[in-house]
Amino acid sequence: MDIVTTLIVDDHPIVRQGIAQVIRQEKLASLVLEASNLQSALQLFSAHRPELVIVDLALGDEDGRNVIRSIRALNKETHILVLSMHDERDNAEDCLRDGADGYVMKQVATEQLADAIRRLQRGEIALSSVMQSAIFRGRKDAMSEGTRTVASLSDKEREILRLLGQGMSSSQIAETLHRSVKTIEAHRATLRGKLGLKTAVELIRFAALWSKQR
Known part of the structure; x- marks a missing residue:
């Protein structure tokens, strides 16, 4: 997904400005929005529908994970990147479970x-x-049931799962299989349903581990 608009959610203005400067210098977005709390973040998100939301876990008295959950409930495709002072080993998996796509x-x-x-x-x-x-490593024990489910997928669905496991985006898979991006996105939604996965991140994570174990 191309990123045109980015929303930065952090309660420190100097941090927001620093992140915004990186995004502009690297030409990673055309429009950069800033919010300091959940309420302003949701208002800006509803008004602009940014493709990327960068959120700090510590927002004064608020929990950044509430931002993750709220944004994910509004849009399943928006990229959510957590930027935090806290060690990723203590927080990353919880954030991914909430709907984040990355943790830095x-x-x-x-x-x-x-x-x-x-x-x-x-x-x-x-x-x-x-x-x-x-x-x-922590997910390996949960793979056996999922692997049995994979066996019931169609050849096309397994091929898409394999390509997802290789790190390909929907547009790259569409080009490889000579299909439209819309068709690939529909297959991804079907895969999530059949595999019992709630988010795009869970699907990519499952695909990567399944590919490694094949």
């Missing part, structure tokens, strides 16, 4: 933040390799 520490270099946003654009999960490995 605030201490990362500018290049790493830009790379995380580009990974989301490609339809990938934006996590460090260490965190991805930890999550995948």
Whole structure:
């Protein structure tokens, strides 16, 4: 998904300005919006429908996870990137479960933040390799039932699952299979239903682990 508009949700103006500067310098969005709390974030989201929301977990007296849940309830396709001071090992999986697509520490270099946003654009999960490995290890026990379900998928659905597991976006899969992006998105929705997965992130995570174990 191309990112035209980005919403930054952080209660520190200087942090918002720094993130906005990176996005503009790297030409990662045409319009950058800023919010300091859940209420203003939801107002801006409803008015502009940004393709990317970057949210801090600590928003003064508010919990950034409420922003994640609220945005995800409004739109299933918007990219949500958590930018936090808290160690990803303690929070990343909970945020992914809430609907986030990535988790980046605030201490990362500018290049790493830009790379995380580009990974989301490609339809990938934006996590460090260490965190991805930890999550995948924790999910292995849940794979057996899912693997049995995969066996009941059509050949086309398994092919799309395989390509998702390789990190391809919907547009890349559409080009590879000579189908429209709309058709691939429909298949992805069907896959989520058949595999009992609630979000696009869960589908990508399942596809990546399934591909590794084949």
